[in-house]
Amino acid sequence: MAGRLGIDFGTSNTVIAAWDETTRSAKTLRIPGYGRPLGHGDQQVPVIPSVIHYTDEDRQLLGAQVHAANLYHAHGTFRWMKRYIANRSPLRTAVNGRQISPFDAGRDFLATVLALAATEADAAGEEISLTAPVESFEHYEDWLGEVTEAAGVSRFRLIDEPSAAALGYGAHIQPGHVYLMFDFGGGTVQAAVVLIQEEAGGRSCRVLGKAGDDIGGSTIDQWIFQELLARNGRADSDDDVRRISRALLVECERAKELLSDPARSGAEISVLDPASGAVTSMDLDRDGLEDLLDRHELFNRLDRVVRRALRAASTRGYDEDDVTAVLMVGGSSLIPSVRRTMERIFGRDRVFSDRPLDVVARGAAAYAAGTGFYDHIQHDYAVRWYDRTTGRYEFRTCVRAGTAYPSKEPVHTMTVRATQNGQQDLGIAIYELGERRRTGSETETELVLDKGGAWRVAAVTPDDEDGRSRFWVNERAPTFLRADPPANAGQPRFRVEFSIDTNKRLLLTAHDLVGGRITHRDFPVVKLT
Incomplete structure (x- = not known):
């Protein structure tokens, strides 16, 4: 059919x-x-x-x-x-x-x-x-x-x-x-x-x-995995644990699925290490699972x-x-x-x-x-610009989360300036901004495969968190404005207007302030989410 x-x-x-x-x-x-x-x-x-x-x-x-x-x-x-x-x-x-x-x-x-x-x-x-x-x-x-x-x-x-x-x-x-x-x-x-x-x-x-x-659910599997190791006095770096880490994770996932059934009150996790004959095991009942989930907030x-x-x-x-x-x-x-x-x-x-x-x-x-x-746009989007007085890059929001699309009017207007004398190619670096979820001293962890093929628990570093919450969406093609004649450093050269179409594309219309003409009209820059 x-x-x-x-x-x-x-x-x-x-x-x-x-x-x-x-x-x-x-x-x-x-x-x-x-x-x-x-x-x-x-x-x-x-x-x-x-x-x-x-x-x-x-x-x-x-x-x-x-x-x-x-x-x-x-x-x-x-x-x-x-x-x-x-x-x-x-x-x-x-x-x-x-x-x-x-x-x-x-x-x-x-x-x-x-x-x-x-x-x-x-x-x-x-x-x-x-x-x-x-x-x-x-x-x-x-x-x-x-x-x-x-x-x-x-x-x-x-x-x-x-x-x-x-x-x-x-x-x-x-x-x-x-x-x-x-x-x-x-x-x-x-x-x-x-x-x-x-x-x-x-x-x-x-x-x-x-x-x-x-x-x-995979996060819960990870927490059960960590609890299993803790109860057995083991670490994910132990050689015997590394050998059976994949099998242990399978059993942790199975226990979670069993305890998702209201008719089940308990599950057993048990894995045999074929090399040593040792068994890594844990009984997990519903109260124990709920306590584990509560401890991880x-x-x-x-x-x-x-x-x-x-x-x-x-x-x-x-x-x-x-x-x-x-x-x-x-x-x-x-x-x-x-x-x-x-x-x-x-x-x-x-x-x-x-x-x-x-x-x-x-x-x-x-x-x-x-x-x-x-629908509406889920994330904030910002233009990265260079602050000549501080010598640092800053971000200016051009599309705010919650903006409805398609837009009937421009959602943002800005001026693009040259950064050096004789500059012909000018660009706009657009970043998608997610929410940083780490708060205070909270430490995020995730399961990763190491080079040896074993699962281990690793901390999510602040750099990792930053990279996941800020993404340069037009990194491959940030430069598309051409100044003819060339611009001088600090000169306001283009006025640009952003809008959003029905396919969630960010569109740009650019006005050359020196030439007095429109160089781009509804030019698609990036796809928004």
Whole structure:
């Protein structure tokens, strides 16, 4: 059955949905041989584990194939790719004589999944929709574009995950009502306050406020891993721990999934070191997991994400009391204590969970089929300029987070000056500014693969944090203004106006103040997020 496709590439699992024009609804696709059911009871849905293995023969195994071959924790297996790509990780692993990065592995995985989905749904040539976290930077969306090109997909759209979830809930939401989409997946947590509107062409989703944090199910796996080592008096640098670190992480993830089922009260983690015969083990019950999450301030961080989204919505005239319901999304939202956190904020009667594992993919398929929504820019964007009096680079905001698009009027106007005599080529360096989440003496950590192929816990340095919160988006082409005749140092040479089009592109119109002419009109500079 042909249909538009929605692809939710997740940190832990990837979900695919196809739109059926006859029923005007989306259905989750099963990809035989690659997928597996995930969830509990009537919440089970078909997913493809976001994992790829490169064999010694340089073949690729994907998803459930990796599990079936018992290679989930083997060398040459890549997982959590989305998170490393989003953080621009420099990690590389030597496999079959070549260095493979998460960007490479993610591209090989997702391009193959796209081809499989198009074949399964008989959707070759149809438009697809890919999802991205609200906190993602332009480089991640660019990477998705490269993947679709590698897969031979010529028509694709991007939608942020909470907005896709709002569209995916479909019949469960009513026009004129406000909802909070709470999406807690493998790599991120996101909250979006949305207003559902009725239009001539059907319903649309207007995003009132949204926020996110780079914490997810894989973070919880890391905390369980650290707790396991602490209880056994071990360190991730111990040789025997290094040998079994991958297997330990698999068991930590399994324990988390088991304890996400309200019917389960405990889980056992146990891994045998084949070289020494020693067993590293831990019993983890529900109270122990909740205490672990509380010690790492998970619930406080979830609360802060929700409050930030609500504050953003309040600037548009909507507050917490206007929220009709909280709609839970993502595998980590199934953890009972996570749901209780939302119930504590909004009350039990306003928190709902209906197929949280595939609602994003189904909404993405609806978006690919033409269901619309009104959105705004998520991050601040700033122009870097050189202050001659201090000798330092400074930043001036040109687009503020929350700006609606497309813009009817210029969103920012500025003057570009020459920095030296006889200058002909002048440029504008535009930076995307994320939120620095480190506060006070708080120390962030993450799991990384060392050169020996073992997992270890590493601190996220202030330089790492700075690099992840500030990104030069037009680094490859910052210079595009040409002064004829050449300009002198300090001379105001161009007046530029910024606007935003329907595709979230930042457009520039430049006026030559000396020549008295327009040199650029609606010139696309960068893609905003």
